[in-house]
């Protein structure tokens with residue numbers, strides 16, 4: 415067992431593995447080619463309640479620790495990183511509410527998720543990527559409503575979410591302290607999804623612009639107070655980044671599994687290629703990196719469960735795990751030789767899937783800034 419988890423979670427890991435082996439792993443190969451969002455796979459996952467793993471027990475969730483959930487998300491990532499990303503990005507959408515919402519807001523979004531809905535998080539804008547505070551989406555208070563106008567981009571679950579947590583400027587003169595966070599529900603007039611991105615990897619996840627044109631929402635959909643939005647967004651990302659590390663470790667684990675199986679089957683010079691010490695060392699290095707990444711993920715999640723500071727550890731987990739996922743995926747292709755470069759075999763997809771984890775939820779350069787700031791401070 416890679417993660418040390420509860421007895422209850424051990425049974426669930428087996429259930430998720432069986433589900434992914436039967437319903438996700440092979441099926442996602444075709445969707446990876448077409449780029450179509452595999453609704454029928456997600457419908458089956460929702461039947462199992464997999465979208466609700468992160469819902470806290472007090473709001474009707476399964477009552478798992480974060481490390482328990484990591485063991486389950488890793489199984490999903492081993493099967494298909496896009497699938498795991500969709501589930502995890504839904505949890506990302508829920509986090510601002512769980513961090514800063516009222517009891518009523520928390521129960522509202524948890525109920526949506528428990529009933530089979532997905533969430534999304536809308537921070538990034540065309541002119542505000544790494545510089546997350548540079549967004550120009552506006553929210554203007556009119557009576558007991560806010561009116562939102564602007565465009566968010568690269569939003570995971572953008573076209574399929576049932577609710578969105580969206581940052582918008584309520585007072586431009588205050589810079590990042592003029593940013594607020596709002597809960598916007600699907601179906602609100604003026605809210606729409608823009609074009610879907612045709613991505614290099616995680617092609618079974620949905621990534622779109624989210625367009626806000628005179629979107630009127632009740633004033634009580636403000637999360638926290640006006641001006642709290644940037645801080646809530648940063649706290650959200652502090653948690654969410656570890657989950658990106660978790661999925662990255664899952665991609666790396668798949669790379670090891672595939673390389674090992676191929677190494678045992680592929681005969682060259684009259685013996686399986688895994689009999690060569692050069693390749694055994696390659697596998698050993700892949701295992702060292704993957705296991706280290708996984709334990710960093712577990713460490714950051716344990717700190718979160720203990721409610722002690724974890725920004726630095728979460729950034730390390732995300733940064734390290736995504737860097738090694740790229741290395742391990744590349745080494746896995748190397749084990750396969752020419753076949754590894756072919757779409758007929760499963761390992762080239764791992765490299766394509768891994769790349770985004772060095773970029774989204776804060777590039778690994780931003781993670782190094784977060785790590786340095788937390789260390790120097």
Ligand code: CAA
Nearest residue numbers: 537538543544545546547569570645648649774775776780
């Ligand atoms: N927790 C709480 N507060 C925080 C914080 C944190 N982790 N980080 C910063 N703040 C607060 C600061 O304390 C400061 O407030 P005070 O002045 O009161 O102290 C305020 O926020 C501004 O802080 P900074 O001056 O440090 O902010 P900055 O503008 O320099 O930005 C940054 C810092 C770390 C670079 C930040 O902009 C950042 O994280 N950028 C990357 C954005 C990112 O990760 N985007 C990913 C989007 S999500 C995604 O990828 C979508 C998806 O669907 C997968």
